[in-house]
Amino acid sequence: MKVLLSGNEAIARGAYEAGVRVAAAYPGTPSTEILETIVQYKDINAEWSVNEKVALEVALGAAIAGVRAMACMKHVGVNVAADPLMTASYTGITAGLVIVTADDPDMHSSQNEQDNRHYARFAKVPMLEPADSQEAKDFVKLAFEISERFDTPVFIRTTTRISHAKSIVEFAEPEHRELPHTIKPQFEKYVMLPRNARLRHPQVEERLKKLAAFADEFDRNELILQETDIGIIASGTCYQYAREAFPTKSFLKIAMAYPLPIKKIKYFAGLVDRLYVFEELDPFYEEQIKAMGIAVTGKDVFPVCGEFSPITAQNGIVGSRTHKPDVPSLPALPPRPPNMCPGCPHRGVFYILKQMKVFVSGDIGCYTLGGLPPLNAMHTCICMGASVSGALGIDKALGPNGLGKAVAVIGDSTFLHSGITGLLDIAYNKGTCTVIILDNRTTAMTGRQEHPGTGFTLQGQPTKQLNLPSLCAALGIDHVRVVNPYNLAEVAAALREEIERPEPSVIISQAPCVLHRREYNPPGTPFTVNASACIGCMACLQLGCPALVWHPAEKSGTASINSALCTGCTLCAQICKKEAIQAEA
Amino acid sequence: MQDTKTTNILMAGVGGQGVILASEIVAEAMLRAGYDVKKSEVHGMAQRGGSVTSHLRFGTKVYSPIIPDGEVDILFSFELLETLRYVHMLGAHPLIIVNNQKILPPSVIMGKDHYPDNIPDLLSQYCARVHLVSALDIARSAGNPKALNVAFVGALSRHIDIPESIWHDAIAAALPPKIVDLNIKAFTLARQNQ
Structure with missing residues (x-):
């Protein structure tokens, strides 16, 4: 069967065909659709985890217990999951463990464009990089084989143009895998006390050497030998761009981004007159190839920042095209940025914050749009949860002079992901901050996913629902109140009272997202x-x-x-x- | 099938107009017609009301999922102003199919910017073939303004040489059964409209 699938849908299908039993993720563009697609495969126990660290730990636990498991996240999610990652590299696995990192060159929906290939080298684990949806599906299966053969977690790295691009995929039958009946302790492998970790580390180094040798045999690291005046080393979507721009030249298509196939690279370099490495973001391959003593051109002619296209390859290798279409210049076009929806429950809160002229320590979500004109009411946006702890830093910096001058604003899903610890820190360390939790009853920005506060699972099954006011109270916040964000006077009065109070407080602005299918009831009359x-x-x-x-x-x-x-x-x-x-x- | 050059269709519009669903239908039709197909768009930040594009490419073998600047064969735009944003990407003998609809961006709503006048005239300075389609009117006469996107695909279908039945199958594959008939009606009205 041939179907058009996005890279994310193909990864989900690959997980099914590979016999994955546990899949965990926190939503994050461009990775979200992997779990949204996986949910159709009833044999896979899939969950929205509270954050990426939890997702990776759930998947690792399942892999230790002996079933194939996968954790999926956007690039910055790996930062959150980096703690278990670094040590999972030491422990290895019992059954396969695959971690999907979906990078976002050009920051279509992200706060930075970090190159997560570095994580493979940092954690000393292999990384595969598919170049289209068929490979995205196939590489999941290969990744599990590599994981089990070499006793290691394996990364699959996509970028937005793989995750969200559709191309043709052929399905295969799912693998049947025996399920474990019990779990047996393996003290030296899984208890990373110093004495055991010291035994594991040399094994990690040994594994890396074996993986490097494997990379040279791995036939998906593919030599495409054509005209040899120009040779291009590329992976992922960059390979597609370069192949389109130079269809008759020679290529070394890298499928395993780490470790690199040293012998193949040396062989290829010896065959071609001019060698290029065409990679988005950092000179990750380039630096390693140069360290092999091979002359290669990369970031001297291709940019570090932003996304590539076939034109980037063209411009860097043969210079920009000479003929520019002779067209009249356009009038200045009014921009059309994303905006909060009509009726969005966040809008009124930001309107009041702007009026009160307070400094808003902000966070990641739809509500980050509250920083744009005309509301202009968000003044920091760093990472998930930074609004809350950042507000405590502001509080500590300004002391009594700062009272009433700054607030934190964070969404419900973001708060549960990474805000709880910050709020606990505020209570514990005698902060006086006011934290506004914009509780729109969903993870809105990534397309309305469930979280512990919604009372429903990824599968839409009812589950234990978190009580947000009780949680805040339990963390040590004595002043917690719930306001209706559609009542501006109520929001303004609550804010004035709480920000002037020399004690920590939480205001929960509670109303469902206007796109919330279960909870939103439109008032009806325009x-x-x-x-x-x-x-x-x-x-x-x-x-x-x-x-x-x-x-x-x-x-x-x-x-x-x-x-x-x-x-x-x-x-x-x-x-x-x-x-x-x-x-x- | 003979080797064919890749055809590049850039779809543009405003979040909420159904651009992505339209691109799903066209991609599915080209797959069913036997072509290699790639399609790319960006989802993420609340896109309601924001600019939306979808790159759609088909041919014997397609490499890049995005269309290089200067290689758009058909600019298929759901909104007048959005069309202007992408004229710099047009190729050598392009066609513009534009839905005759204005959606005011926030800065125009606020009275800070001016929505350009006479966009069809401006477009004709960039492109010899500009087809203006009133997809919203066609959708309304088919029975529901929400069928605008499928009606507009009907206007595009006249410029792609595959059997009409494939289009119908692709529409049926993409939509819930209860709205398929209405959408095929809107598609057919626009396809026949000269």
Whole structure:
């Protein structure tokens, strides 16, 4: 059967065909769809974990227990999971363990563009890099074979243009694998006390040598010998770009990003006149190839930052194309950035924060858009959970002078991922911070995934639901209150009271995401502007709601509401001093 | 099948218009017609109301999942302003198919920017063949404005030489059964519209 699959869907299919029994992940673009696809395979025990560290530990535990297991995450998720990763490299596995890292060159939906190939070298584990969806599926199976043959976790690295690109995949039958009946202790292998870890480390070094030898035999590290004036070493989507730009030249297509096939590279270098390494982000291959004593051109002609395309290969190797189309210049085009949805429960909170002129220690989620105009009410965004602990740092830096000047804002899923420990630190270390948890009842930005606060699992089964106010109280926060974000006066009053209080507090802004299928009930009646009452003060436009439209006139102008977009959330009506905005009759 | 040069279709529009679903249908049709197909887009940040593109390529063998600048054969745009954003990517003998719809971006809504006037005229300076399609009207006359994206695929289908039945199969594969008939009606109306 031939179907079109994204790289993520293909990885899920590969896991099924490889007989994976446990798969764990925290949602993160561009990796999210792997688990969303895996859920259809009922033999796989799949879960949304609370964060990537937990996901990797769950998968490692399953692999120690003797079933094939997989953990999936975006590139920055590996930072969170780095602690178990580094030692899982020492312990190895009983049955196969594969970790998928989905990198995001150009930061389409990320806070940095770190190159996670470094993690393979750092943790001394092998990494495979597929170049299309067929390979994404096939490499999952190969990764499990390598994992079990060499007693090691194995990385599969994708980038956005593999994860989210669709290409043709042929299915195979799933492998049947015997399941373990029990688990036996292996003290020296799995208890990383110093005495045992000292025994494991030399085995890791030995394993790396064997893997390097294997890389040279591995036929997916493929030589494509054609014209030899130019030879290009590339992997993943970069291979596709370069092959398209230079279809008649010679290639060494790298499938195993780490360790590199040294003999194959030396052989290839000896065959071609000019050798290039074409890799997005860091000179990861280039530095290793140069350390082999081979002359190669890489980052001298190709950029380090951003995403590549066939044009990048063209420009770096033969220079930019001479003919530019002779076309008239365009007028300046108004940008169309992503925006919070009409009726979004976050909008009112950011409107009030802007009015209060407080410094907002921010976090990762849809609500990061609250930093964009016209709301402009987020002043840091670093990583999952940094809003909460960062606010304590601000508190400590400013001392009593800072009281009432800064707040932390974090989403519900992000709080559960990495905010809990920060809040505990605030309570423990006598902070006075106010933390706003924007509880929209889902992991919204990645497409509305379940988490412990929603009361449902990845499979949509009801489960134990976390009680957020009780959790905050248990961490030591005495002042916890829940507000309705659609009531601006209530939000403003709660914020004023809590930020002036010289004690830590939590405000839970609770209302479901407008895209929440289970919980969101639209108020129903769109609002409308009475043009004769509108004085053109533009106050309502400061909400940045896509449903509000400005109609300039000679001196001033009037606002109107696009009834097709308006959810009837009432925020603009609450702001309008002339009561010009009312529910449609 | 004879070796064919890769055909590059850049789809553009605004989040919520159904650009991605339209690209799924076209990709599925080309797969069923026997071509190698690749398709790439970016999901992530709340895309409602943001610019959306999908790169779709088919031919005997397709390598890159993204279309190189200067090689777009068909710019298939769901919104007037969005079309202008990608004219720099047009190839040597391009075709622009544009849905005659304006969706105002936030800075225009706020009164800070001006939505460009006479976009079809501007486009004709870049491209000799510009087809303006009123996909929303066609979808409405088929019975539901939400079928805009499938109606618009109908307008595109006239420029791709594969049997009509393949298009119908691809639409049926992509949509829930209860809305297939209505969408095929919208597709057919747009396909026949001269």
